Amino acid sequence: MTKRMKETKRKERMVSNKIYILCSAIFLLCMTSVVSTYASTSVGLQAKTSQSNTSNITIDGYYDDWVDKPMSTLTYGSDNGTTIHDVSMIKDDNYIYIYLKMHPNYTSAIPIDAINLSINGKVCQLFIRYANNQNTVDWGHQVNLSQNGTYLGLHPFTSYPNNSLGDAAVTISKGNPNDRFEMRINIKDLEKVMSLKTGTINNGSQLKLSMPNVGGGTIELLGTSTGALLGIILCVGTVMVVKLRRANKARLA
């Protein structure tokens, strides 16, 4: 084989290698864009197509549906346990559910204000009230926290914008069980109110609940995303780098 032919073959090989590298880069970009688009859009699709796991919670003033849920406590600490209150927060694809049960020995009224819900560090302060016809707070109709009974048809609100974010029920009773409330917050409405991108809450976000009028500390509900995008790029990238290095070595040998 003449030197010129060898040179031509080498050039051809270089061109084909460049095409392969270009196609591989396009391939990686395609995978990247597909994964990222999928991550941001499929949450909505999934919420539509899948059955909600926690749909057995109904906001009806009956709290038996919270018996089998993970229960935490909020407290400022007390020797007789008077200020140790049960709290639970869970979520599904459509709603965030919050439950509070005051300690049987606790004598003050259940706090229905200052329910701080934080999404990825961004705090939203909620309170429970009745709604008017415009679906905003009906300030003329208050929950009577000194009167025993179950108050239905309540809603969680934020101060601004002042639209209902879901539904809630409050039960006032003395002794055991003491005062309780349960609420359900619509994830889409909350994202809108907090100016979050649609799908943020269902996309491995960190939810923190604190109620300073109930106790110190927080209840946290955290996503543990695998970081699929980075993972796939790393895996495919490693395979490609190893193959290219091997091909180069073989050519030089």
Next chain:
Amino acid sequence: MNWLIIVCFIIWLYFLTVFHRGNLNYFQYLWGSVGLFVFMCIFIQPTLTIILKQYVTSVVGIIGKVTGICEAYYEYSIIFIPKQSVLSSISLYIDYECSGVIEMMAFVSLLAFFQVYEVGQRIIVGVIGCVCIFFFNVIRIVIICAIIFQFGSGSYYVAHTIIGRLVFYTLSILLYYYVFTKQQIVKQKVGGFSYAEHNENTNK
């Protein structure tokens, strides 16, 4: 089902056959992998996510019960880490991003058109690979739970973003290396020799 998806699926199949007939293996691989991943996202992902969420929670729950680091509520895909010395309770919810479904689909789509393996081998390797990814994810979540249980909620960021992912990525890279790189080297034909066919008549 959206008619646009069906049209795209037919176009994808057509180009796949074009690349196959033209013996353009490299382009067939690229086109096939990306397309398969997209269509798996559309058709299989919603069902698979629900199953995986519950399975991951259950397996983590079994390990958590034995070690005492967490409790699983598999019906709700929630892993609860009981309060320790800190004033915060943490629950981890397993959604589609935590279930490992994306990694499994990516692995299967990359393997489906990888011609180093025979079709039967691809199915077996695909199943084994998915099982491995499932357990890598379980290991990742157990590590996160153990660190939070031991060091409190403040350690969540380090446990989840750094240690958990580092372990998961390392194991995944090892799997990809073994399946896609090492096997190709092992199966490479060295030289152009072949064994002669044994014929009874040649001895006579």
